[in-house]
Amino acid sequence: MSDTPIALQLAEYAHKFRHQCLPEEITALVRQRFIDSLACILGAYGAGPVNAAVCYAAANPAKSSSVFGTTIQTTPEIAAFANGVMVRFLDYNDGYMGLEPGHPSDNIPACLALAQAEGATGAELISAVVLAYEIQMRLQDAASLNKRGWDHVNYINVAMAAAASSLMKLDVAQTEQAINIALSAHLAMRQVRSGSLSDWKGCSAANAARNAIFAAQLSRHGMTGPSPVFEGDMGFFKLVSGPFDLDTDRFGTPENGDYAIRRSLTKTFPTNGELHTAVWAALDIRARIDDLDDIACIVIETSEFNRRVLADTPEKWLPKTRETADHSLPYNVARSLLDGDITLGSYSSAKIADPAVIALMGKITVVEDGALTALFPRHLANRVSVTLVSGEIVVSEVISGPGSVETPMTDSDFERKFRRMASPHLDESAQAKVLRYVAELQHQSEFTALFAAMVASG
Structure with missing residues (x-):
């Protein structure tokens, strides 16, 4: 030293x-x-x-x-x-x-x-x-x-x-x-x-x-x-x-x-980064199940960190606020199964209080898997297993997803994300101004134009 x-x-x-x-x-x-x-x-x-x-x-x-x-x-x-x-x-x-x-x-x-x-x-x-x-x-x-x-x-x-x-x-x-x-x-x-x-x-x-x-x-x-x-x-x-x-x-x-x-890792969902792979796993399972009512129980196997931080308190199992819900592993898996996506709307008051998501979280157990902990933090891996009333078990394990070092988002991905967030606030002309500005960021000598373009129209 x-x-x-x-x-x-x-x-x-x-x-x-x-x-x-x-x-x-x-x-x-x-x-x-x-x-x-x-x-x-x-x-x-x-x-x-x-x-x-x-x-x-x-x-x-x-x-x-x-x-x-x-x-x-x-x-x-x-x-x-x-x-x-x-x-x-x-x-x-x-x-x-x-x-x-x-x-x-x-x-x-x-x-x-x-x-x-x-x-x-x-x-x-x-x-x-x-x-x-x-x-x-x-x-x-x-x-x-x-x-x-x-x-x-x-x-x-x-x-x-x-x-x-x-x-x-x-x-x-x-x-x-x-x-x-x-x-x-x-x-x-x-x-x-x-x-x-x-x-x-x-x-x-x-x-x-x-x-x-x-x-x-x-x-x-x-x-x-x-x-x-x-x-x-x-x-x-x-x-x-x-x-x-x-x-x-x-x-x-x-x-x-x-x-x-x-x-550094970038996000495809507006939620905690360590649970993104659990969302991807849940979306994969959703596509393989005919009826969510057939679900008997769900086990989320995860790292020690995720279990300790994202499923640690009663509030994570019955969130009341957006800030708690977007850091809840069981909520995000349940919401993904129900909706087939995680969006800004996933954390509305109505969604958080939805009886269907509360019932589905009641079927979830979160456990640490030593092998997934061993991968952490290099890989933020999760495994979701759904047992159906028939006894069939549907499993999806995702080690690394979009936005990771292995699969980085592209310029086009970032532009789509920007336009999706900008569309309620900026017209296409303003969006184009922002994108052109950032494309030449290293050559800019002032920042006023950027802030002007980011003021919401109407």
């Missing part, structure tokens, strides 16, 4: 990263994740938590950063929060599963807000996004937080502090202090994803990104933070994560090409 504090190692890596020339294939991945995030934003227009965040932004005007779907401008940290809530609301943005789960695209709206405030270029924005992905995903690989009662967004504190420092062109010492402040002062508890889930489930990451920008702003003006924030006697290792190694020499560079963003 290096004697150099981890915060300083990350600061040095971030400072060098700013001068990297990224390969086109990495830039192309950012463009895809950007379109994916804009699709999620559009799908969140008008949602309760989004409206609350927009109202907060409107009450704090500043000519710095724009809020999607509006003509409001506010401070970069508030814009990062409001736009971040939009990206995260549907649970439809990309994700990554290491020892800890997380959603690296949660950094994108914060990077964009700060890039606009700082007068950064599209190329500088892309660099900051790749840096944020790199640090967050490497931390997710390094240590689990959820098993110890802490939320994964604590890694966004670090990743976004580094990305913010890059966009603000801070030096190494300032970047280290931004990381120290962001991590030590803003720890989030795992309770946000336990029991009956609240609006804050979709806001926690946006809040971490907001706090990281605030920390970088303070550091720019000379504020220092606790050090060493990871290794200290009362630091992150001892109180939160346990000790871990983090070798920045192995992080992505143009020489090794091993950028973490390559391993």
Whole structure:
């Protein structure tokens, strides 16, 4: 283990990263994740938590950063929060599963807000996004937080502090202090994803990104933070994560090409990523069963993580909120069997209270399968077995599905997802403007046109 504090190692890596020339294939991945995030934003227009965040932004005007779907401008940290809530609301943005789960695209709206405030270029924005992905995903690989009662967004504190420092062109010492402040002062508890889930489930990451920008702003003006924030006697290792190694020499560079963003996963359903393969399995079984009334019982075999996180409390077996339902393994399997799809409408109040889905969940058992746990987190596999009243057993096991590293979504897939989310809000002309803008993201010199095109028509 290096004697150099981890915060300083990350600061040095971030400072060098700013001068990297990224390969086109990495830039192309950012463009895809950007379109994916804009699709999620559009799908969140008008949602309760989004409206609350927009109202907060409107009450704090500043000519710095724009809020999607509006003509409001506010401070970069508030814009990062409001736009971040939009990206995260549907649970439809990309994700990554290491020892800890997380959603690296949660950094994108914060990077964009700060890039606009700082007068950064599209190329500088892309660099900051790749840096944020790199640090967050490497931390997710390094240590689990959820098993110890802490939320994964604590890694966004670090990743976004580094990305913010890059966009603000801070030096190494300032970047280290931004990381120290962001991590030590803003720890989030795992309770946000336990029991009956609240609006804050979709806001926690946006809040971490907001706090990281605030920390970088303070550091720019000379504020220092606790050090060493990871290794200290009362630091992150001892109180939160346990000790871990983090070798920045192995992080992505143009020489090794091993950028973490390559391993991020994108979603074909607006729900928790770890249960997507269970949805695919349920859809496969549905096509092989003549009548759902013939189902006697259902067994979902899954990983230790899925059983512990997605089928752990009574609320997951009788959800009352959208946020709980989209993180419920039994609900999503039952809903898939009933409807043949998972869509935004799958989590309406009527669908959640549907007697048919409640009855079908009553036939479900969730158990851990050691072989599936062994595949985790490389593969987020699930097996669904349906026993019919005749005694026949119909089984479907899905190891990896669309949006995975093995079967990545294509540019056309992302465009379809964007247009599907955009169609209720943007006319075809506006949709085309957004798509053209993102296609040339690395050459953009301002961001006003993007926000203007994303304001809902009518």
